[in-house]
Amino acid sequence: MSILTQPWPWYITGPLIGLMIPLLLLLGNKAFGISSSLRHICAACIPTNVKFFKYDWKAESWNLVFALGMIIGGCIAGVVFKNPNNITLSETAVTSISTLGITNFSGLIPTEIFNFSSLLTLKGFILIIIGGFMIGFGTRYANGCTSGHSIMGMANLQWPSLVSTCCFFAGGLLMTWVILPIIMKL
Amino acid sequence: MKNLKFLVLGILFGFILIKGEVISWFRIQEMFRFQSFHMYGVICSAIAIGMISILIIKKFNIKTFSGEEIKIAPKEFTKGNVIGGLMFGLGWAMTGACPGPLYALIGSGSLIVIVVLLSAVFGTYIYGVLKDKLPH
Numbered sequence: 426m427s428i429l430t431q432p433w434p435w436y437i438t439g440p441l442i443g444l445m446i447p448l449l450l451l452l453g454n455k456a457f458g459i460s461s462s463l464r465h466i467c468a469a470c471i472p473t474n475v476k477f478f479k480y481d482w483k484a485e486s487w488n489l490v491f492a493l494g495m496i497i498g499g500c501i502a503g504v505v506f507k508n509p510n511n512i513t514l515s516e517t518a519v520t521s522i523s524t525l526g527i528t529n530f531s532g533l534i535p536t537e538i539f540n541f542s543s544l545l546t547l548k549g550f551i552l553i554i555i556g557g558f559m560i561g562f563g564t565r566y567a568n569g570c571t572s573g574h575s576i577m578g579m580a581n582l583q584w585p586s587l588v589s590t591c592c593f594f595a596g597g598l599l600m601t602w603v604i605l606p607i608i609m610k611l
Numbered sequence: 612m613k614n615l616k617f618l619v620l621g622i623l624f625g626f627i628l629i630k631g632e633v634i635s636w637f638r639i640q641e642m643f644r645f646q647s648f649h650m651y652g653v654i655c656s657a658i659a660i661g662m663i664s665i666l667i668i669k670k671f672n673i674k675t676f677s678g679e680e681i682k683i684a685p686k687e688f689t690k691g692n693v694i695g696g697l698m699f700g701l702g703w704a705m706t707g708a709c710p711g712p713l714y715a716l717i718g719s720g721s722l723i724v725i726v727v728l729l730s731a732v733f734g735t736y737i738y739g740v741l742k743d744k745l746p747h
Contacts, residue, residue, distance in 0.1 A: 429630075435652030438631025442653065443660025445624055450668060452616050454675050456683055457661075459711040463735040470732075477739030490614040494621020495714035501622065502629035503719020512632055518641035533635040533716065534707060539723045552705050553723065557730025558737075559702025564710060565738040566695025566745065569686065571709040574696075575654060578686050580661030585688035589696040594643075596700020601643035605704065 429506040432513070446580055455487060458573030460564035462492040503533070525609045548611045567592070625715040634715050636707025643704055689747040702731075 449455040466489070467473075468482035511530050514522070519530065527535045543549030564570040567589050569578060575593065578586020628634045633653055642650035667673065668681055675681060703709055706727050708716060713731065716724040738745075 432632050433627075433630045435631070435649050436656060438627060438633065439653040439656030440660045441627045442624070442631070442633075443657035443664070445620065446661035447664035447668065448620055449617075450664075450681050450683070451673070451675055452620070454679050454681055455617075459709070459714075460735075463710060463732050464739070466732050467736045467739060471736060473736075473739075475736075475739045477742050478736075487614050487617040491617045491621035491624070492714045494618040494623075495625035495628070495711060496718035497618075498622035498625025498627075499629050499634075499715035499718025500625075500720070501718075502626040503715075506630075512635055512637050514637055514641055515647045518637070518644060518646040521644050521646065522637065522640055530637065532721075533629070533632065533637070533719065534721055534724075535636055539636070539721070541723055541726075544723075544726065553726055554730045556702045556705030557727035558734035559698050560706065560708070560710060560713075560727070561731030561734025561736075562738045563695045563697070563699030563702055563734070564731075565735045566691040567693075567699055568689070568691060568695070570699060570711070571654075571703075572711050574686070576657050576661055579658045581665055581683055581686075582662070583686040585686045585692050588688065589692045592693050592696025593700040593703060596697040596702075597639075597643045597704040598700075599697075600701045600704035601640060604701070608705075 430508055432508055442576065443580070446577060453487060456573070457577040458569060459488075459492065459495075460570035460573060461485065462488045463561050464565060465489050525606065546611075548608055551608055551611070563596075624711070625718055628712055628715040629719055634708060634712030634719075639704065639707040691745070691747055694746070 446457045449457050465482045465485050468478040468480060527537055529535060529537050538549060538552055544553060569586065569589060571593065574586040574589040579590060631653055632638050633650060638650055641647045673681065708727065710731065713724055713728045717728065
């Protein structure tokens with residue numbers, strides 16, 4: 426039982442994520458990638474004449490079913506087999522994150538910032554709404570996300586994916602080291 | 612129900628993401644601050660296993676279970692790989708999530724992440740509207 430409630434080390438998690446690639450290829454000839462599902466949601470749910478969303482999204486419905494599965498899997502792992510303890514972060518990370526003004530380290534995300542009432546604060550609005558917007562706009566513009574580029578693309582030796590992955594990290598470093606400390610003071 | 616297998620794979624993937632804590636804002640901060648090997652270990656070992664699998668599939672010309680030739684579309688380079696990549700990187704460090712983790716987090720009970728997902732869908736929509744005006 427404890428293997429189902431305890432967090433898994435990287436050498437279990439990473440290889441299992443990697444195995445998604447051959448499983449998707451062998452079971453359905455599908456390339457691993459999640460961000461396309463955001464496009465399919467637009468195509469399926471938003472009545473629009475925009476050319477980018479005029480395609481047969483039903484032919485790609487496997488991607489939406491996969492996303493639905495992830496919600497269910499997240500529920501089983503995060504609710505049914507919930508880890509009763511806080512995440513074991515490195516001590517230096519706890520110190521750094523504390524200096525951002527975060528005191529509550531329970532759960533997977535800092536509930537002090539990510540909650541419904543913080544949507545009405547400038548800080549919460551920027552991190553939740555603008556942050557989400559950047560994920561959707563950026564991944565489609567880059568034609569992939571961490572799964573499609575950093576894992577699938579890199580595993581398939583695609584150099585554009587390497588460029589994208591470097592840019593994902595460059596953006597993340599800029600946010601973490603320069604912009605986030607400013608946002609957290611708002 | 613030809614999509615059932617993808618539902619099962621999705622459930623497995625969502626489960627793995629939560630148990631590996633790779634969907635945690637805390638872990639993503641730790642990664643971008645180079646304060647733990649965890650995320651780097653996860654990403655690198657996932658790529659390694661994926662790479663070996665693809666090499667084996669190509670080398671032995673392995674077919675899908677239903678007998679189809681396995682085809683992987685190449686990734687083409689555009690300026691979007693850089694500009695969009697930087698934008699996504701900023702959003703990744705802000706929310707601590709990429710598209711996959713959004714779904715898993717919602718399932719794990721973080722309902723506020725539904726708002727992040729809706730914003731991401733909106734961002735994708737605005738990209739579609741502006742696509743022809745953006746440098747590619």
